[in-house]
Amino acid sequence: MERFYLALTTLKNREALRLAEHLVSEKLATCANMVHRVESTCRWKGKIERARETMMLIKTSEKKVDRLIHRIKELHPYELPEILALRIDRGLGEYLEWVDKSLR
Numbered sequence: 111m112e113r114f115y116l117a118l119t120t121l122k123n124r125e126a127l128r129l130a131e132h133l134v135s136e137k138l139a140t141c142a143n144m145v146h147r148v149e150s151t152c153r154w155k156g157k158i159e160r161a162r163e164t165m166m167l168i169k170t171s172e173k174k175v176d177r178l179i180h181r182i183k184e185l186h187p188y189e190l191p192e193i194l195a196l197r198i199d200r201g202l203g204e205y206l207e208w209v210d211k212s213l214r
Contacts, residue, residue, distance in 0.1 A: 117168040126164040
């Protein structure tokens with residue numbers, strides 16, 4: 111079985127739903143969970159910015175992670191979106207098999 115990744119990004123609620131539908135329907139992601147009402151604070155262009163956002167947790171395979179990152183960047187409304195991909199080292203075997211099958 112191949113390796114899998116968990117990708118993270120943050121954006122506004124409606125935009126998160128639209129992005130999730132694109133990624134799953136294009137088989138770049140097997141599942142996208144949305145954690146609403148995340149309070150974000152960051153330094154952007156020399157100022158401290160605060161925003162209420164949705165964090166997306168997106169599952170994908172090693173084969174598709176680069177295309178997933180590229181597609182998120184294409185569809186993301188932010189000038190510089192947060193896009194992180196973390197390799198999954200362990201997980202429930204049956205779940206990872208489902209991830210693998212659903213990406214085919």
